[in-house]
Amino acid sequence: MIVRITDLKLPLGSPTHYLGDEVARRLNLTADDFGPIRIRRRALDARRASYLQYVYTVEVDTPLTERAIASIAGVEPVRADSVAPVVPGSHEMRGQPVIVGAGPAGLFAAWRLSEYGYQPILLERGKPVEDRRYDTAAFWKNGTLDPDSNVLFGEGGAGAFSDGKLTSRIKDARREEVLGILAMCGAPENIVYDARPHVGTNRLPYILRELRTRLLAQGTEIRFGTRMTDLGDTNGMRYVDTNHYRIDSGVVVLAIGHSARDTYAMLAKRNIALEPKPFAMGIRVQHSQELIDRAQYGRAAGTQGLEAGEYVLTCARTNVGRAVYSFCMCPGGTVIPCASEPGTLCCNGMSGEHRSGPYANGAIVAEVSTRDFADDTPLGGIELQRVWERKAFEATGGTYALPVMALDDFVRGEFRKRSRDELALRRFPRAEFVDLHQLLPETTTAAIRQASKQFNRQIRGWIGSGGVAFGIETRTSAPVRILRNETGESISTPGLFPAGEGAGYAGGIISAAVDGLRAAEAVIKKYARSHAS
Structure with a gap:
């Protein structure tokens, strides 16, 4: 036994x-x-x-x-806990199923559909990951933005340039399946059992290339540089318009990611059922990794073989009624600028496989309610993000350099230009000193300033010790939800299956990948394979 x-x-x-x-x-x-x-x-x-x-x-x-x-x-x-085989449905599928977006949800939806012989067409507005790396490098170096190939768009989605965290709270046998597939494609074997698994942004491109090779071998057709521009139907036949051509298909899996703002606008215009969704925004902070190691390990910090220290911080209540928490912490990593639209700027963090850099960074964000949105439409949260991202872009002269200031000044409500040598800032040169209080809503800054004092009691030296605040962190999750029913299908549009972070039903690489598998299974349960498949 x-x-x-x-x-x-x-x-x-x-x-x-x-x-x-x-x-x-x-x-x-x-x-x-x-x-x-x-x-x-x-x-x-x-x-x-x-x-x-x-x-x-x-x-x-x-x-x-x-x-x-x-x-x-x-x-x-040990009791059996496996994913049961999916029994195909009987509805006629007209044409090949189309998947929009090659992030974790789209890639794993393609995996399941091709595994069952449905031969999906996977559309990705951006480039293959090996080409995408050149575009992101050009953006970081000199501010050259490709709106379709950047930190947020392209093969692998936004997670391809991150810490590659594979943690998830979901209780689903598909989680182990996803980890197993990633390991089979070249991820370290320990991701299957480590409590806090991660891959690292330097290794993810190789894993994605192997995953792509396997998807192609299973019968998935992948079309890069293909952006969905419209979605409709003619005489009962659904179609997807792209920047190149029209594709007729009775089934569409929407795995668009949380930054596809033009797609959200098109869906709203087409009266696809959407609703506004809360998210969070704030700053990204950077400290020496040594400080975080000491906070976690005490006298044992620096012991050979010890993992880089991490933190998970939460302030459940502040005087302005907003919870504050850490998000996407990157040990031994780097803070990076991000943009998906010209004239806007936000930030994120990423780490390598070994997390061996001298600095640790993490987002410190406050809740944003739908009551805070620019309007009461489903796209109100997107407009709120845009307002502050434009301010961030303009604050550094439209160069896509990151706005920064000393963390202790931010917490005190002051602003002083400081010497780079006295701050944990030398890792990323394209940054300009800016008063971040002007780049976020007043309630957000007030909540983070108060929570930081609590965090300083948990991590001695959090305030001070050369800590840096970068602006601004806005893309924590989708501010929109594409509504679906209990079977995973859009409540307004039969044949449309929203999935992943962009649909508002997942957060992080693993949960998005699992949701992609579920979306594909929902398609299989309803439809028989078409003759085209």
Whole structure:
């Protein structure tokens, strides 16, 4: 019988084959009595600086009976938790299914549809990731923006230029499937079991290229540089207009990502059911990685083999009624400028696979309610983002340089131009000193300033120690939701299946990928394969 064993501990630096001894001790068996060990979870326990250890959950095949298992603490039988095969539906599918967007949701929707022989057409407005890298490098170096190929658009979506975080709170067997596919495409094997898995922006392009190769082999047709411009139907046949041609298709999976503002506007014009959705905005802060390591590990900071320190910070309530929290923290990373429209500017962070840089950064954002939006239409949140992103763009002279200031000045409500040498700023040269209080709503700055004082009690030196505030963080999630029913289909438009972050139903690489799988399964459950497939 296969059992799951929890709370197995090994000191930091111990080889994983030592787990065999721990399993044998827990089960009171010899190593010859059980099968190969499968690690299901690994988390670092850093509560005692003098004794850092990894805590494991493993699965192993044993000769034990259920009765014997019940008598051993921390051991339980493994119950089947797999994704059931999808039974294709009977509705006629006219033409090949079209997927719009090659971010995590679109790529994994394509995976599932092609796996079942539906031969989808995957449209991506941007470029393949290897070409997209040149466009982002040009933008960071000299401010040359390609509106269709940038940090936010292109193969892999916005997550291709990030920390590559693969954490997710969702309880869904598809999560393990997604991690397994990514590992098969070249991601480190430990992403399958690490408590806080990540890939790193330097490795993601290679994984995406391998995923693309496998999708093509499975029958997916991928068309880069193809932007959806309209969606409609003629005589009962749905069509997708692009910047090149029209595609007739009875089924469209919308996996557009959270920054496809022109697409949202087109959907609203076509009376696709949308609703405004809350999001968050604020600043991105940067400190020395050494400061964050000391806060997490104490005297053990700097120990060989220790992961770069991270933080998760939350201030549930402030005087202005806004919760504040950290978002997309990037250990050993870099703050980067982003834009998807000319004349607008926001920021994000990214880290490499080894998170070995000297600085740590993370977004500190405050809640934005739909009551704060520019108007009460579904697109009111987008207009609110635009207003402040234009201010950020103009604040550095329209060069796409990032506006920055000292974090301690931001918290005090002051502004002074400071020497770069006294701030954790030397990593990214294209930045200009600007008063960030002028680039965010007053309630947002007030909430973050108050929360920062709490965070300073949790991480000594958070305020001061050369901390830098970058402006502005606005693309935390989609400010719009494309409404769908319990079967995953648009409530207003049959044959349309919204998915992922852009649809407002996911956040992060893994949850978006899982939602893409679900959207594809919804298509399969309703439709039989067409003759064109």
